[in-house]
Structure formats: C-alpha cells, structure tokens
Amino acid sequence: MLGSKIIKVSVQDVRFPTSLEQHGSDAMHTDPDYSVAYVVLETDNATLKGYGLTFTVGRGTEIVVCAVKALSSLVEGKTLEEIIGPEKGVIHLATAAILNAVWDLWARVENKPLWKLLVDMEPEKLISCIDFRYISDALTEQEALDILMKAKTDQKSREEQMLKEGYPAYTTSCAWLGYSDQQLTQMIDANQRWDVNEAITWVTKLAEFRPLWIEEPTCPDDILGHASISKGLAQFGIGVASGEQCHNRVMFKQFLQASALQFIQIDSCRVGSVNENLAILLMAAKFNVPVCPHAGGVGLCELVQHLILFDYICVSASLSNRTLDTLVKCWKSLCGSISFLKVTSGELLSRSMIYKCHRNPSEGILMFSVERE
Amino acid sequence: MLGSKIIKVSVQDVRFPTSLEQHGSDAMHTDPDYSVAYVVLETDNATLKGYGLTFTVGRGTEIVVCAVKALSSLVEGKTLEEIIGPEKGVIHLATAAILNAVWDLWARVENKPLWKLLVDMEPEKLISCIDFRYISDALTEQEALDILMKAKTDQKSREEQMLKEGYPAYTTSCAWLGYSDQQLTQMIDANQRWDVNEAITWVTKLAEFRPLWIEEPTCPDDILGHASISKGLAQFGIGVASGEQCHNRVMFKQFLQASALQFIQIDSCRVGSVNENLAILLMAAKFNVPVCPHAGGVGLCELVQHLILFDYICVSASLSNRTLDTLVKCWKSLCGSISFLKVTSGELLSRSMIYKCHRNPSEGILMFSVERE
Numbered sequence: 001m002l003g004s005k006i007i008k009v010s011v012q013d014v015r016f017p018t019s020l021e022q023h024g025s026d027a028m029h030t031d032p033d034y035s036v037a038y039v040v041l042e043t044d045n046a047t048l049k050g051y052g053l054t055f056t057v058g059r060g061t062e063i064v065v066c067a068v069k070a071l072s073s074l075v076e077g078k079t080l081e082e083i084i085g086p087e088k089g090v091i092h093l094a095t096a097a098i099l100n101a102v103w104d105l106w107a108r109v110e111n112k113p114l115w116k117l118l119v120d121m122e123p124e125k126l127i128s129c130i131d132f133r134y135i136s137d138a139l140t141e142q143e144a145l146d147i148l149m150k151a152k153t154d155q156k157s158r159e160e161q162m163l164k165e166g167y168p169a170y171t172t173s174c175a176w177l178g179y180s181d182q183q184l185t186q187m188i189d190a191n192q193r194w195d196v197n198e199a200i201t202w203v204t205k206l207a208e209f210r211p212l213w214i215e216e217p218t219c220p221d222d223i224l225g226h227a228s229i230s231k232g233l234a235q236f237g238i239g240v241a242s243g244e245q246c247h248n249r250v251m252f253k254q255f256l257q258a259s260a261l262q263f264i265q266i267d268s269c270r271v272g273s274v275n276e277n278l279a280i281l282l283m284a285a286k287f288n289v290p291v292c293p294h295a296g297g298v299g300l301c302e303l304v305q306h307l308i309l310f311d312y313i314c315v316s317a318s319l320s321n322r323t324l325d326t327l328v329k330c331w332k333s334l335c336g337s338i339s340f341l342k343v344t345s346g347e348l349l350s351r352s353m354i355y356k357c358h359r360n361p362s363e364g365i366l367m368f369s370v371e372r373e
Numbered sequence: 374m375l376g377s378k379i380i381k382v383s384v385q386d387v388r389f390p391t392s393l394e395q396h397g398s399d400a401m402h403t404d405p406d407y408s409v410a411y412v413v414l415e416t417d418n419a420t421l422k423g424y425g426l427t428f429t430v431g432r433g434t435e436i437v438v439c440a441v442k443a444l445s446s447l448v449e450g451k452t453l454e455e456i457i458g459p460e461k462g463v464i465h466l467a468t469a470a471i472l473n474a475v476w477d478l479w480a481r482v483e484n485k486p487l488w489k490l491l492v493d494m495e496p497e498k499l500i501s502c503i504d505f506r507y508i509s510d511a512l513t514e515q516e517a518l519d520i521l522m523k524a525k526t527d528q529k530s531r532e533e534q535m536l537k538e539g540y541p542a543y544t545t546s547c548a549w550l551g552y553s554d555q556q557l558t559q560m561i562d563a564n565q566r567w568d569v570n571e572a573i574t575w576v577t578k579l580a581e582f583r584p585l586w587i588e589e590p591t592c593p594d595d596i597l598g599h600a601s602i603s604k605g606l607a608q609f610g611i612g613v614a615s616g617e618q619c620h621n622r623v624m625f626k627q628f629l630q631a632s633a634l635q636f637i638q639i640d641s642c643r644v645g646s647v648n649e650n651l652a653i654l655l656m657a658a659k660f661n662v663p664v665c666p667h668a669g670g671v672g673l674c675e676l677v678q679h680l681i682l683f684d685y686i687c688v689s690a691s692l693s694n695r696t697l698d699t700l701v702k703c704w705k706s707l708c709g710s711i712s713f714l715k716v717t718s719g720e721l722l723s724r725s726m727i728y729k730c731h732r733n734p735s736e737g738i739l740m741f742s743v744e745r746e
Contacts, residue, residue, distance in 0.1 A: 062439065063463060090463040134568060134569075137569040196509075218507060219506075221620075223627060254596060
C-alpha cells in the first residue's frame with residue numbers, strides 16, 4: 001500500500017470557541033479560539049485515508065487553509081514514496097498539516113501507531129527522512145546515525161517499559177490552579193512578554209520559589225537574548241525553556257549552539273512535522289539538552305506523544321528532567337487517541353500524569369466531529 | 374486630512390511572467406514569476422488613496438492576498454492617527470503591504486515624497502513610530518534619539534546634496550553580464566545555497582578575485598552561521614551581506630550583536646514596512662554597519678530609495694561603503710517613480726548608477742497598469 005496514490009487533499013477550518021471561557025489564554029493571547037487547519041488525504045484505495053492538522057489560536061486559520069491549498073498540488077498525484085519539504089511561517093504550518101497527514105497515512109499502511117512505525121524503522125531509513133541542509137555544522141549524518149546506533153542498546157526493554165508504565169507528563173493547569181502542595185515543581189511561563197533585561201530582573205525576583213524553568217521569557221526568535229537570560233539565571237538553578245514558536249531546525253540548532261535553552265520544547269505542528277522534529281530530537285541528544293514537548297493546543301498532545309516515545313526508546317534513552325505537556329481540557333471532546341494510565345506524583349513533577357501508549361493506529365488524530373459531517 | 378478615515382482595503386494578486394525569460398532567477402529560485410500583493414486604501418475623501426505592495430517570487434502570492442484580507446479589518450474604519458503593528462512570515466508580508474500603503478497615504482496627505490516626510494519629522498515623532506519591544510537590550514529609545522539628534526548637524530546640506538547629486542546605486546545585472554572591467558567591484562551572491570562550512574570553503578577559493586561581499590551565503594535564519602562565515606572570511610577582507618529574507622528587527626538585532634554581517638541589506642517589504650525599517654536603520658547606525666538595501670523585485674526600488682535617503686540625511690550621515698541595489702529590468706514597465714541622474718563609475722562600484730530624488734508624492738508605487746483596469 002506504500003504505492004497508493006494520494007488523489008485528493010481536502011482541508012477544513014475547524015474552530016472551537018475557547019475564548020468564551022478564556023481557555024488557553026495567556027499573557028500574549030488573551031482571547032484565543034483554539035483552531036485547526038484539518039487535512040484529509042484521500043487515496044486511490046477508498047479504505048485508506050491520512051489525517052493531519054496544524055494548530056492555531058484562531059485568527060489566521062483561513063490563511064493556513066489557503067496555504068494548504070497552495071501546497072496541495074505538491075502531494076496530489078504522488079505516492080507515499082515520493083513527497084516534499086518545508087521552511088517557515090504560514091507555509092510551514094501548512095506543510096506540517098500535510099506532512100502530519102502523510103505520516104499518519106504511512107502508519108495506517110503499516111498498521112502501527114506512529115511511534116511504533118518510527119521505533120521499528122532502521123536508522124539509515126530514519127536518517128533519509130531528515131533534511132540536513134543548514135544543520136551540518138552542528139550535526140552530520142554520521143553523527144545522527146551514531147546516536148541512533150548507540151541507542152539500540154536496551155531499546156527493546158525501553159519499549160516494553162513504555163507499554164507498561166507510559167510516559168510522564170504534566171499539565172499547565174497546575175500553574176493556573178495554584179496548588180499549595182510544597183512538593184510541586186513550579187514552571188513559569190512568560191509567553192514572550194518581556195525584553196531581555198526585564199526577563200532577568202523579573203525571574204530573579206521569583207528565584208526564591210525555585211522554578212524549574214522560565215518558559216518563553218522573550219521573543220521566540222531571540223537566540224542571543226535567550227542565551228543572555230540563561231546566563232543570568234544559571235546562578236539560581238533556573239533553566240530557560242522554549243520551542244513552541246520556534247519555526248525551524250535552523251533556529252533550534254542555534255539555540256543549542258548558543259547554550260540558550262536548558263529545555264527544548266518541540267511542537268508537532270510548528271515545524272515541518274515528523275521529519276524536521278527528527279532532526280531536532282537528534283540535535284538535542286547531541287547537545288545533551290532534554291526535550292519536553294509543547295502540547296497545549298488542539299491535537300498537539302495526540303501528535304507529539306509519538307515523537308517523545310520515539311525519543312526515549314531510540315534517541316535520548318533517558319527520562320531525566322523530561323516530561324510531556326498535556327492539555328486535559330480539550331482531548332476528551334475532540335480527539336480519541338490519548339489516554340492516561342494514571343494521574344500521580346511523578347519523579348519530576350508532583351502533579352504529573354502518565355501517558356498511555358497506543359497499540360494501534362486506528363484513531364490517530366482523526367476528528368470524529370468533522371468526519372461525521 | 375490626517376483625520377481621513379480609511380473606508381476600504383482592496384488587494385490584488387498581480388503577476389508578471391518573468392520566468393518565461395528567467396529574469397530574476399538565481400541559485401535558489403530557478404523560475405520566479407515576479408509578483409506583488411498590491412494594496413489600495415480608499416478613504417472617505419474620494420481624491421485621496423494610499424498605495425502599497427509587498428513582493429513575492431510568484432508562488433504563494435494568493436496566500437499573502439488572503440493574509441492582507443485577514444488584516445484589513447485592523448485598518449478599515451481607522452484614521453491615519455490610529456493603526457497597527459507586525460511580526461513574521463506571510464502575516465509580515467501582508468502587514469508590510471498594508472503599512473506601506475498607510476505611509477504612502479500619509480505622504481500624500483502631507484504632499485511630500487515619503488523620504489521628505491521622514492526627513493522633516495521631529496526625532497521624537499520618528500521614535501514614536503518604532504516598536505522597541507525585544508530590541509531594548511541593543512538600542513534604547515534614548516540611544517535612538519541621540520543618534521537622530523547628532524545627525525541634525527549638516528542635515529540640510531546633505532539633503533541639498535541628495536537633491537543635486539542623487540544616491541549611488543548598483544545593479545545586480547553587473548554580475549550577470551560578466552563585465553571584464555578590472556576596476557569592477559565584485560559582489561557575489563549564494564542565494565542561501567550553502568551550509569556554513571561549505572560557504573567558507575567556496576568563498577575562500579574565490580578570495581583571489583577580492584569580492585566586496587558574499588551575499589546570503591547560507592540559511593537567512595542562521596545568525597551564528599553567518600557569524601562563523603564572517604570570522605572565516607575576515608582574513609581575506611571579504612564581508613558578509615544579508616537581509617532580504619531577514620524577517621524582523623529581532624533577527625537584525627542579533628546579526629548586529631553577533632558581528633555576523635558587515636553589510637545590512639534591508640528590504641522595504643520583508644519586514645513590517647517603514648516603522649520596522651526605522652528601528653533597523655538606527656540599530657545599524659549604533660553598531661556602525663553600513664546599510665545597502667535590497668531592491669531586486671517589483672516595486673522594491675521605488676519603496677526603498679526613500680528609506681536610504683532618510684538614512685543618509687538623518688541617521689548614518691555617511692555614503693562610505695554604501696550603495697543601493699536597483700533592478701533596471703522592471704521599473705520602466707511597471708511603476709513610474711524611480712529615475713536616474715546618470716549611469717557612471719561611482720566611488721564604490723564601477724558600474725554604478727545614481728538615483729534621482731523625487732520632489733513630489735504624485736507617483737509613489739501606484740501601478741498604472743492595475744489602476745487603469
């Protein structure tokens with residue numbers, strides 16, 4: 001079925017009125033309507049479709065939809081064995097939506113959940129999915145291959161561990177609710193509001209609360225600014241986390257080269273889907289920076305869980321200082337494919353949750369509410 | 374007339390079939406159809422309109438048009454005294470198109486060409502047009518004001534000089550035509566094709582030809598990569614130039630902080646129009662890096678000449694190592710508002726040209742061919 005031809009790309013602008021109750025609001029986005037550009041790939045096999053999406057906070061979803069239509073011709077008429085590549089902005093979001101659908105389709109063809117498709121893939125094949133252009137000064141193909149080969153050790157046992165124990169997660173609603181638990185690990189999030197020196201000043205004032213990290217302290221494009229903030233906060237043991245607005249692997253490369261982040265927050269839709277995230281996971285491993293994915297948005301938990309499982313089983317081989325963001329609010333009503341083994345006091349975060357691994361590809365990020373229409 | 378209300382934003386997707394003869398083609402863009410999203414602002418005064426555009430190489434213009442429509446509601450119903458602000462990607466291009474039209478409208482209201490509007494504006498007023506968010510660690514409002522105040526000295530004589538002598542320019546067709554003149558200053562352009570180490574290796578091989586600069590040697594997002602290339606080429610006296618794909622002031626800030634560029638190539642449409650370019654001109658002045666604008670595209674010469682005249686008269690007060698890109702191919706057929714005093718052997722570039730300053734606002738970047746329809 002890898003030879004199935006994609007005969008049609010359809011895209012829908014799906015919006016949820018989350019602003020009515022200010023769900024997902026933050027310092028920068030005061031009235032988001034969580035939304036997706038939802039992509040369905042139809043193939044010449046009527047029983048085989050691929051589902052993808054990218055996430056926005058509402059305004060501009062129609063522009064992403066327009067961009068998906070503009071890119072559709074690159075996919076229509078192609079088989080899974082052919083296909084495309086990305087860069088930045090709206091085009092990158094549209095690329096993510098389409099390529100996420102292509103990966104979903106591929107997993108369905110193999111009758112596996114995406115994480116398992118990745119875990120079972122040979123290192124050479126994985127490497128062939130990565131565009132090394134512009135990152136070869138930080139990670140060569142050979143270095144990437146070496147990381148994957150080294151992580152072959154105990155890979156099976158880590159896979160079994162994940163199936164049995166799941167992956168640790170946290171929810172940002174911790175912070176919203178102001179739990180009084182003294183054991184609670186605090187993370188703070190500035191949502192890009194500060195200039196560089198303001199960020200250092202404000203977080204220094206909060207140092208007594210010993211936050212694990214300050215997330216998005218300033219403009220997400222400001223690599224050197226994040227490096228200054230990291231340097232200024234190191235004496236307090238406070239790390240800097242960012243990535244949900246980081247638009248491509250070249251930016252992640254520089255954040256790593258400049259020691260600007262102590263936690264890398266990949267996002268499944270912001271960069272060019274699985275392919276580009278593979279490059280980022282491998283660079284993070286080389287620079288020894290833990291990956292804690294961002295997933296606060298429609299469908300993001302559903303997509304990124306596969307990447308972080310792959311990271312643990314095949315790349316980083318570590319759970320140390322790692323946790324997966326999750327958004328409890330939306331997943332029940334929208335998508336059917338994440339579930340939790342338990343809500344518990346985890347190693348890293350006291351109010352943490354444990355993601356349960358999928359064992360089949362049947363749900364993915366297919367949106368029942370849309371498909372029924 | 375500053376109180377005139379903008380009652381309608383219209384936008385058109387205007388494409389020129391430049392790919393037929395490969396005009397404007399480069400290593401990265403092999404078949405561009407030079408295109409614009411062309412914006413007209415209608416006001417409640419039937420005789421007063423503003424004209425703006427942003428430039429693309431064809432594919433995706435419809436997405437920018439879609440983005441302009443999405444942003445239109447931020448402008449419609451507003452007077453010139455109100456109005457908006459930018460960030461990145463397609464949204465930034467759309468913002469540029471709309472804000473360029475707003476500045477055009479403002480110049481018409483004042484009955485001046487844009488450069489003269491800027492030159493006559495008080496430093497405090499100019500500063501109020503700049504968003505200092507995210508750049509205060511590199512340039513404070515006070516520092517910006519100091520730069521403008523210092524350049525008040527001899528401002529009048531520089532304005533008179535420009536009116537009489539014009540601004541020096543060059544055309545990239547020099548390079549295409551392979552002039553044999555030994556005096557020709559060479560600039561080379563990689564159009565983003567190389568990885569960091571490749572760029573250093575290749576340009577080192579070309580060092581004997583003593584190029585003034587290597588333009589866009591690698592990914593335009595790679596600040597640290599450009600810094601490495603600058604360092605690697607400094608021994609040969611070869612500078613690094615970039616900016617036409619640099620998406621906002623935060624990126625320019627970092628290129629300057631990292632000593633990554635020796636020539637800053639602003640573009641009138643890539644960032645958020647005049648407002649954001651004011652910030653970039655002032656940062657370049659603070660870091661003492663010459664600005665040599667990029668203008669190879671539809672309408673870019675017409676727009677950016679105003680900014681570089683302002684830079685010379687009110688900011689940098691220097692022509693040293695400065696020259697303005699120009700695209701002779703398109704300007705004759707499309708727009709009516711640039712002209713040249715002479716084509717000559719200039720100080721910097723042997724095949725250079727001299728821009729003639731406008732003295733009235735009547736043409737701007739109004740496109741006769743579109744307006745006639």
